[in-house]
Amino acid sequence: MGPKAFVKEYWRLILIIAFVSAALVALFIPGGIIADDSLAGENETVDQGASNIEYGLGLEGGTRVSAPPIGMTADIDIEHDQQREVAQALAVYEYENADLESADTRVRFHEDNNRYTAEIFSADVSHAEFAEALQSAGVEGVTEDDIEDGVTQQTRDSILDTIELRINEAGLSGGQTYQEATLGGQYYIVTEVPGMSPEELRELLSDRGDVRIVAYHPAEDGGHTNTTVLQGDQIAEPGTASYNDQRGYHYVPVTVDATEDEDGNSPAMEYQESMRELGFTSEGLERCHTNERFDRTTGEFDDQHDDPQWCLLTMVDDDIVDVHRMGGDLGQNMHAQTWVNDPTFQMIVPTQQDAHHLAVNLRSGALEAPLDFSREQTYSVEPTQAQQFQLYSIIIGGLAVLTVCGMIFLRYRNPRVAAPMFLTAMAEVVILLGFAAAIRMPLDLSHVAGFIAVVGTGVDDLVIIADEVMDEGDVNSSRVFESRFRKAFWIIGAAAATTIIALSPLAVLSLGDLRGFAIITILGVLIGVLITRPAYGDILQRLLTDK
Amino acid sequence: MGYFDVPEIEYTRYSNRQLAAVPLALLAVALLVLSGSFLLTGAPVQLGMDFAGGAELTIQTTSSEEEIRNAFDREPDSIQAIQAPGVDNQYTVQFAGIEDEGIIQGLSDQAESNLEADGDASIVQSESTASPSFAQQAQQTALLGIAVAFLGMSVLAFLLFRTFVPSIAIVASAFSDIVIPLAFMSLAGIQLSLGTVAALLMLIGYSVDSDILLNNHILRRSGDFYESVHRATRTGITMTVTSMMAMLVMGIAASLFGVELLASIGIILFVGLATDLMNTYMLNVSLLRWYKFEGVRS
Numbered sequence: 011m012g013p014k015a016f017v018k019e020y021w022r023l024i025l026i027i028a029f030v031s032a033a034l035v036a037l038f039i040p041g042g043i044i045a046d047d048s049l050a051g052e053n054e055t056v057d058q059g060a061s062n063i064e065y066g067l068g069l070e071g072g073t074r075v076s077a078p079p080i081g082m083t084a085d086i087d088i089e090h091d092q093q094r095e096v097a098q099a100l101a102v103y104e105y106e107n108a109d110l111e112s113a114d115t116r117v118r119f120h121e122d123n124n125r126y127t128a129e130i131f132s133a134d135v136s137h138a139e140f141a142e143a144l145q146s147a148g149v150e151g152v153t154e155d156d157i158e159d160g161v162t163q164q165t166r167d168s169i170l171d172t173i174e175l176r177i178n179e180a181g182l183s184g185g186q187t188y189q190e191a192t193l194g195g196q197y198y199i200v201t202e203v204p205g206m207s208p209e210e211l212r213e214l215l216s217d218r219g220d221v222r223i224v225a226y227h228p229a230e231d232g233g234h235t236n237t238t239v240l241q242g243d244q245i246a247e248p249g250t251a252s253y254n255d256q257r258g259y260h261y262v263p264v265t266v267d268a269t270e271d272e273d274g275n276s277p278a279m280e281y282q283e284s285m286r287e288l289g290f291t292s293e294g295l296e297r298c299h300t301n302e303r304f305d306r307t308t309g310e311f312d313d314q315h316d317d318p319q320w321c322l323l324t325m326v327d328d329d330i331v332d333v334h335r336m337g338g339d340l341g342q343n344m345h346a347q348t349w350v351n352d353p354t355f356q357m358i359v360p361t362q363q364d365a366h367h368l369a370v371n372l373r374s375g376a377l378e379a380p381l382d383f384s385r386e387q388t389y390s391v392e393p394t395q396a397q398q399f400q401l402y403s404i405i406i407g408g409l410a411v412l413t414v415c416g417m418i419f420l421r422y423r424n425p426r427v428a429a430p431m432f433l434t435a436m437a438e439v440v441i442l443l444g445f446a447a448a449i450r451m452p453l454d455l456s457h458v459a460g461f462i463a464v465v466g467t468g469v470d471d472l473v474i475i476a477d478e479v480m481d482e483g484d485v486n487s488s489r490v491f492e493s494r495f496r497k498a499f500w501i502i503g504a505a506a507a508t509t510i511i512a513l514s515p516l517a518v519l520s521l522g523d524l525r526g527f528a529i530i531t532i533l534g535v536l537i538g539v540l541i542t543r544p545a546y547g548d549i550l551q552r553l554l555t556d557k
Numbered sequence: 558m559g560y561f562d563v564p565e566i567e568y569t570r571y572s573n574r575q576l577a578a579v580p581l582a583l584l585a586v587a588l589l590v591l592s593g594s595f596l597l598t599g600a601p602v603q604l605g606m607d608f609a610g611g612a613e614l615t616i617q618t619t620s621s622e623e624e625i626r627n628a629f630d631r632e633p634d635s636i637q638a639i640q641a642p643g644v645d646n647q648y649t650v651q652f653a654g655i656e657d658e659g660i661i662q663g664l665s666d667q668a669e670s671n672l673e674a675d676g677d678a679s680i681v682q683s684e685s686t687a688s689p690s691f692a693q694q695a696q697q698t699a700l701l702g703i704a705v706a707f708l709g710m711s712v713l714a715f716l717l718f719r720t721f722v723p724s725i726a727i728v729a730s731a732f733s734d735i736v737i738p739l740a741f742m743s744l745a746g747i748q749l750s751l752g753t754v755a756a757l758l759m760l761i762g763y764s765v766d767s768d769i770l771l772n773n774h775i776l777r778r779s780g781d782f783y784e785s786v787h788r789a790t791r792t793g794i795t796m797t798v799t800s801m802m803a804m805l806v807m808g809i810a811a812s813l814f815g816v817e818l819l820a821s822i823g824i825i826l827f828v829g830l831a832t833d834l835m836n837t838y839m840l841n842v843s844l845l846r847w848y849k850f851e852g853v854r855s
Contacts, residue, residue, distance in 0.1 A: 076691070193698050198691075208665070208684060384658045385690040395615060395682040402641060402814040409810050410803040417799040421562075455818050459752070462819075463759055466803055470766055470796040477792040504717050504769045509762030511709035515702035516758060521695060522607075523818065524755050531759070 026545035029537075030437050033444020037061050062447040066454035066526070069400050071393030072184075072204035073211045077386040078196055079169055079379040081131040081161040082140055086117075086149045088126050093117050096128060099147030108134035113220050113376060118164055127162055131379035160196055161379050168378040173201055175374035176214055182206065190520040198520070199381060208390045218327045218380050219371035221245075223357075226298075226313075226321040226333075227288045234313060236323075239284045240266065244277035248372035251365035259358050260365040262372065266353040278353035282344050290336040291345035294320025298335035306332070306360045324357055326371055332359045387522070403458040410462050411435070414469050422476070426553045431472045434546040438468050441541070442534050456523040460530025467509060467531075468538050471502045475547050480554070491551045498547070506539045563794045565787055568842060576843035580836050584733045587740035594743045602739055604653065605748030608696040610689035611653040612664050615639070615682040615815060617646055618672040625650060628671035629664060634748075639815035646675045647682065649815045653748060658688045699754045707731070710761050717769065722848040723776060727768040729844075730836040734764040738829040752821035759822070760829040763800060767793040767837045775845050782849055786842055793837060801830045 017024065038061055067074055088096060100115040116129045128149070130140055137157040144152045170187050177185035185203035192198065203211055221242035229235040249263035266278040285291055298321035304311055311323070311330050324331045336344075343349040359365050391399070414435070418428045439461055446453060478498035479491060509531070516528035568576070591601040606613055611634075618625065622636055631652060639647040650668075655661050665681045672680050687695065714727040735757050742753065774789035775782065808823025 192694050193701060194694065196694075208686075383662075385688050386658070387687045387691040389683075389685045390681075391683040392679050392681070394678065398641065398644065399816065402811070402816050403819075405642075406807055406810045406814070406816065406819055410807045413803045413806045414799055417795075417802055421795050421799075455816060456755075459755065459819050459822050462803070462807055463822075466800045467762065467766070469799055470763075473796045473799070474770065474792055477788075477795070481788065501770055501773050504713075504773075505762070505766040508710050508713055508765040508769070509759075511713055512706040512758050512761040512765075514709070515705040516755065519698050519702050521698050521702065521754070522751060524751050527755050528758075 020548075022545045022548040025541055026434075026437060029441045029444075029541055033441045033447075036444040036448040037063065037440070063443065064447070064450050064452045065396075065400065066452035066457070067202055067204070067389065067396075068391055068454040068456075068523075069396050069403070070204055070452075071391050071396035072202060073206050073208050073388065073390040074200065074202040075208065075211050075215060075386055075388050076190065076198045076200040077215070077381040077383050078198050079131070079161045079166060080133050080382045081129055081165070081379045082135075082137065082157050082159050083127050083129045083162055084140065084144060084152050084157045086126050086128050086144060086152060088117075088149055090119070092148070093119065093126065096144070096147045096149060100128060100130060100143050103139075103143035103146060105132075105135050105139050105143070108132050110135070111220075113218075116165065116378070118162060120162075120164075129161055129165060129379075131161065131165075133382065165378045166197055166199065169199055169381075172219070172374045172377050173199070173215065176219075176370055177201070177203055179370040179373055180214060192520060198387075205393070208388045212383060212386075212388075215377075215381055216383060217367075217371065218377050219374060220376040221324075221326050221368065221371050224323040224325055225284070225288050225290065226311075226319065226323055227290070227294060228318040228320075234319065237284070237288065239288075239322075240277070240281050242372055242376060244281070245372055248369060251362060251369045253362070253365075254356075260360070260362050261356040261358045262365055262369045263354065263356050264372065266355075268350065268353050276350070278350050281353070282347065282350050285336070285341075285344050286347075288320070290320050290322070291341045294318075294336060295341045295345075296335050296338060298322075298333065300333050300335060304330065304333035324359065324368075326368065331364055331368065332357075334358060389522075399455060403455065407458060407462055411465055414465060418469065418473075421473075427476050427480070427550065430546060430549045430553065431469065431476065434472060434542050434549070435465050435468045437545075438464060438534060438538050438542045441537050442530065445533065445537075446530075454523065454526050456526040457530045460527040460534065463527070463531045464534030464538070467505075467535060468542070471505065471538060471543050472546055474498050474501055474505075475543065476550060479547065479550055488551065491554075495547045495551070499544070502539060502543060506535045509535050563791045566790060566838065568783060568786060568846070573843040573847045576839045580733060580840040583737060583832075583835070587733075587737045590740040590743055591736065602743045602749045603746060604692075604696070605750035605753075606651060606653045606685070606687055606692070607751045608692050608699065608749055609654040610658075610661070610687050610692040611651070611655045612661050612684065612686040613652070613817070614650045614665060614668060614684050616648050616650060616668050616672065616680050617675045617678045617682050618648070618668075618680055619646055619675050620672045622648070625672065629667050631655065631660065631664075637815065639813070641814040647815065649817065651748075656689055661686045661688065695751075699751075703735075703754065703757060706758050706761055707735075710765060714765065714768075718772060718776065720776075722844060723772045726841045726844040727765060727772065730768055730833070730841050731761055731764045733836050733840070734760050734829055734833045737832040738825050741828050742825070747821065747824070750817065750821055752818040753825050755818075756822040756825035756829065759826060760833070763797075763826070763830060764833045764836075767797055767833060768841055770796075771837060771841055772845065775849065782846065786845075790838060794834065797830050797834050797837075801827055804830065 097115050097117040101110050101112045110132060114131050118127050128144060138154045140157050141152050141154045166189050170189065173187045182203055182205060187201040190198045190200050201211065201215060222238050223240040225237045225239045226234055244267050245264045246267040247265040251262055253260055266281055268276045268278040270276045298319050303321055309330055320336060322334045322336065340355060357368060359368055415432050418431055422428045442464060475498045479494050481494060513528040513531050516524045517532060595601045625636055625648060626633060633650045634653050635651045637649045639649060652664065665684050669680050674680055710731060711728045715724045718724045770793050771789045774785040778785055804823045804826040808820055808827055811819035811823055
């Protein structure tokens with residue numbers, strides 16, 4: 011027999027052996043067939059256990075939180091030079107229940123289709139108010155009905171980037187974040203982190219992370235007022251959380267952005283100038299009774315005082331983290347306008363945790379829009395419990411397979427029929443596992459259910475093949491075999507098509523856990539119909555016709 | 558244990574009406590149960606936390622079940638002890654239909670402060686929560702998923718056989734295969750969860766398997782009607798009973814271990830496959846026999 015004839019004769023067997031070997035390599039050889047290393051996190055080690063299988067949250071432990079971003083969007087028709095003006099007008103508009111800051115509004119230009127959108131990231135503004143605010147900003151033709159809930163793709167991308175940075179900053183590997191579309195065209199932001207409790211993850215996600223320095227200083231009317239003098243995004247190089255040994259305080263060293271624009275202004279220059287104008291470097295130098303003004307344990311700021319005060323408030327979101335006076339050296343440098351040449355200072359905070367928090371927020375930037383935790387879904391498993399689930403999955407899967415196997419032996423009594431049937435079903439699972447390991451699909455409980463379903467449908471099909479082929483007496487010629495096999499295959503193909511159709515909605519729709527189940531089952535059915543089940547027919551033919 | 562043999566059913570003893578009456582009566586009862594439950598509770602099946610909002614906690618504690626029941630501001634819908642090798646003092650506690658997200662988030666804190674820790678293990682071993690609005694949307698998605706799957710299956714059935722009666726037989730039997738397990742869930746107090754929805758969809762796939770087999774043997778093969786039916790039953794019953802046993806074992810093992818997803822898939826598929834046996838070999842056989850011997854050929 012020539013090689014060509016050999017391949018023609020045995021191609022089904024060659025195919026299954028090739029796939030099983032490839033799957034075994036992908037499963038057990040460390041580093042095996044890894045599609046692309048960059049898919050996994052950089053800190054992840056390739057080989058964690060005896061095999062290359064990656065476990066998902068449910069089998070490894072960790073927390074997943076899904077929540078939609080808060081906000082609404084409108085398409086607006088404006089000229090290019092209006093962009094900034096509209097955004098500002100939206101922020102200062104008097105809303106009934108909300109007091110917006112500039113970070114809560116955004117006007118974007120979308121280059122791909124040449125349009126503008128306006129967004130408000132607040133739950134306390136109604137559609138009608140948003141429409142009115144847009145009209146008052148000089149935007150024509152936007153009514154209440156044109157306002158949509160949700161935020162733009164750009165905003166969601168920025169949220170995802172920020173969350174990713176925060177997870178990495180928190181020193182946790184293996185975390186990931188992605189968006190998931192719902193039926194109503196809404197999007198949920200899903201974040202998965204191993205080794206975090208739901209409370210911790212919720213805290214990481216609920217910080218808007220809007221860091222700024224606010225000046226508290228005497229106003230013209232005799233009282234005091236707040237002015238934002240430096241925003242988080244104007245800081246070029248945030249350092250890491252540090253501790254000053256000599257004087258015993260926690261701080262984050264920062265460098266303010268000194269890049270000059272066309273007019274020769276830079277954020278550092280502006281900061282220096284506003285400090286000078288507001289009097290911090292002259293009469294306000296070192297004039298803030300920080301201990302009386304600010305209670306570090308409660309975080310309360312007390313504005314009841316008689317003498318004028320010049321205080322610098324470090325704020326994250328709506329909370330005052332710490333209060334300082336303008337220091338002597340720094341103030342003099344600013345007064346002499348030399349600070350801008352080396353625009354660094356220390357943001358001092360009460361505790362190490364605050365310093366860490368501040369550093370993370372400065373590095374990751376503010377979350378573009380907050381997430382709505384009143385509409386969240388969470389799932390969390392302790393690592394020990396997840397380990398048990400791994401064991402249970404193996405036991406449950408093993409019991410199911412044993413049952414199937416036992417039933418087949420009871421039914422056929424002929425090991426020549428039943429043994430290859432069992433081996434074929436196992437080959438299907440091995441190939442599928444190898445595939446999952448090769449594309450680094452993290453396996454969860456839902457996937458285990460999928461594997462069991464695959465064994466179930468697989469054995470069904472093998473029973474059909476066996477019965478069909480052994481129908482009406484012995485198989486004595488390969489032509490009879492081929493024709494019977496083809497008949498059996500029509501049924502199997504039709505059944506596979508319906509299973510795929512029945513499960514495809516789940517593979518596409520975002521129904522949490524069920525996607526994994528559907529994907530594994532569909533893949534399993536495909537592998538079964540295309541590779542393993544035809545091979546079983548071949549094996550059976552050889553065993554029955556004694557060829 | 559003896560060998561597993563598929564019995565030969567003597568179809569000639571029964572008329573088509575007699576054969577179809579049993580599955581149709583059962584379907585009618587099931588629909589009655591579902592509509593009754595709908596009128597009484599507002600939902601045909603009790604909705605679990607995935608679809609009604611709520612929480613499911615797995616806790617490890619030395620406190621008694623009674624103490625667990627009283628540890629929360631809201632009474633749990635169910636408390637189940639987990640019986641797995643090497644595991645003691647673990648319970649699954651379920652809460653469904655909570656309207657307020659704040660209450661849902663507070664549950665795990667209440668568990669941690671009101672229950673006795675078992676050694677060093679954390680009290681809350683796993684926690685799964687869904688807010689009412691998330692659940693609402695999951696409900697719609699699941700309904701759409703089932704509808705699309707059913708429609709797709711029906712279209713495929715018509716494409717495969719291109720004749721009305723055999724195709725409608727497949728669709729009718731698949732419909733009944735879903736409705737009867739739903740009624741079973743309603744009566745047995747099993748909540749509709751993501752796992753049970755997956756099982757119902759799988760059921761569409763499994764149900765059609767045996768129907769296609771039967772139709773194929775009767776319509777596309779030459780030979781005596783009863784001979785064809787007999788051969789199809791032999792294969793089909795082997796298939797379905799094998800799957801049923803696997804699902805039963807999986808359902809029982811998973812519910813002992815407290816692996817909710819696998820348990821509900823196993824139990825619902827077991828009931829559904831049993832229903833499918835009845836529907837395929839009583840309802841469909843009678844429809845096909847009528848079509849073959851008396852029906853007007855198109």
